[in-house]
Amino acid sequence: MFNFEPQHMKSPLSHFSRNFHNGCTTTQLQVLPPPLQSPPSISPPSRATGKPSRSSSLRLDSVSRVEEEARSFFAMPTAEKLATNPQNARSINSTTRIGYGIRNIGCSGDMGEIEYLLLSARPSSVSQLALSLSKSPSNFSCVLNGYIEEIKNVACEVLDLVAEGLGISDASIFSRMILDDQNDSLFRINRYRPFAEDIINHPPPNTIGFSEHTDPQILTILRSNDVGGFHISLDDGSWVPVSPDPTAYFIIIGDLFQVLTNGRFVNPKHRVATNIGPKARMSMAYFAAPSLNALISPLLKEMATSNQPCLYRPFTWGEYRSHLYSLPLASSKLDSFKIKPN
Ligand SMILES: O=C(O)CCC(=O)C(=O)O
Numbered sequence: 079m080f081n082f083e084p085q086h087m088k089s090p091l092s093h094f095s096r097n098f099h100n101g102c103t104t105t106q107l108q109v110l111p112p113p114l115q116s117p118p119s120i121s122p123p124s125r126a127t128g129k130p131s132r133s134s135s136l137r138l139d140s141v142s143r144v145e146e147e148a149r150s151f152f153a154m155p156t157a158e159k160l161a162t163n164p165q166n167a168r169s170i171n172s173t174t175r176i177g178y179g180i181r182n183i184g185c186s187g188d189m190g191e192i193e194y195l196l197l198s199a200r201p202s203s204v205s206q207l208a209l210s211l212s213k214s215p216s217n218f219s220c221v222l223n224g225y226i227e228e229i230k231n232v233a234c235e236v237l238d239l240v241a242e243g244l245g246i247s248d249a250s251i252f253s254r255m256i257l258d259d260q261n262d263s264l265f266r267i268n269r270y271r272p273f274a275e276d277i278i279n280h281p282p283p284n285t286i287g288f289s290e291h292t293d294p295q296i297l298t299i300l301r302s303n304d305v306g307g308f309h310i311s312l313d314d315g316s317w318v319p320v321s322p323d324p325t326a327y328f329i330i331i332g333d334l335f336q337v338l339t340n341g342r343f344v345n346p347k348h349r350v351a352t353n354i355g356p357k358a359r360m361s362m363a364y365f366a367a368p369s370l371n372a373l374i375s376p377l378l379k380e381m382a383t384s385n386q387p388c389l390y391r392p393f394t395w396g397e398y399r400s401h402l403y404s405l406p407l408a409s410s411k412l413d414s415f416k417i418k419p420n
């Protein structure tokens with residue numbers, strides 16, 4: 079558990095330092111309760127520079143506003159939701175990426191019992207898409223852009239803490255990648271319908287909501303409501319259910335961070351099981367990514383040593399992104415970028 083209340087800003091640092099040496103791949107952040115009154119903005123000192131840092135507080139009220147927008151969108155008839163995305167008009171199985179999608183989870187035909195809204199995390203792009211997604215686009219983009227800004231700050235704080243814990247002299251080396259104006263970060267809201275709604279088409283017990291995969295970006299900050307279904311794979315291949323906690327954020331290491339840290343941090347495989355309960359699981363994920371032309375390679379000075387030689391060849395995020403679009407979701411996408419031992 080990773081308590082992120084600002085008054086405890088020292089403890090996460092030590093907690094992180096302990097965890098990453100053990101190859102920690104996921105951790106949890108506590109969400110702050112809504113403020114009773116308009117709070118002063120909290121700016122803990124930046125560990126790297128001593129300057130006031132980005133505010134790291136997360137607010138349940140901004141989470142519930144996003145949930146509210148998502149709930150009213152998903153409550154629309156399917157035909158209306160599909161019509162918000164012109165590419166969906168061709169087929170329900172279309173492999174469109176940005177906008178509304180149902181069942182198609184990837185560009186290689188992966189299917190799941192899921193519907194989602196996928197947005198580029200850039201404010202202008204959210205505002206543009208809001209015009210077709212919402213009857214009140216300015217409210218929609220204000221709510222989503224506000225939340226995305228908060229969560230981006232958290233991602234940056236976490237990355238700075240990890241860099242510092244790893245002894246990297248330039249502690250903002252990772253966060254700068256996702257602060258780049260041209261960053262390719264995404265925001266996704268997933269809804270897994272409850273099958274109690276649909277007794278006639280009750281799925282076989284092993285039907286999947288979101289099939290196994292690793293997240294390709296640098297890191298993901300995931301939050302869900304109180305409905306379970308999220309599983310993480312252990313080294314021995316077994317699957318462990320993760321208890322839902324609407325007051326916490328789960329941080330998932332992405333493929334790029336595994337490369338940047340030369341395997342010190344590991345990208346966990348995860349999946350979401352079909353929801354057989356009475357209530358829909360709703361999750362929201364911020365995928366922190368660099369710009370398409372960012373060069374990704376193990377940090378040679380700090381991460382590649384004589385004991386741990388460089389494991390991956392350099393590549394750009396754009397190159398990696400095209401590569402992963404051509405593969406099934408469950409494939410080991412990093413294999414092609416590994417340096418083969420002589
Ligand atoms: O919905 C969830 O809980 C996880 C979704 C996920 O893994 C993803 O969107 O990449």
Ligand SMILES: [Fe+2]
Nearest residue numbers: 291292293348
């Ligand atoms: Fe994921």
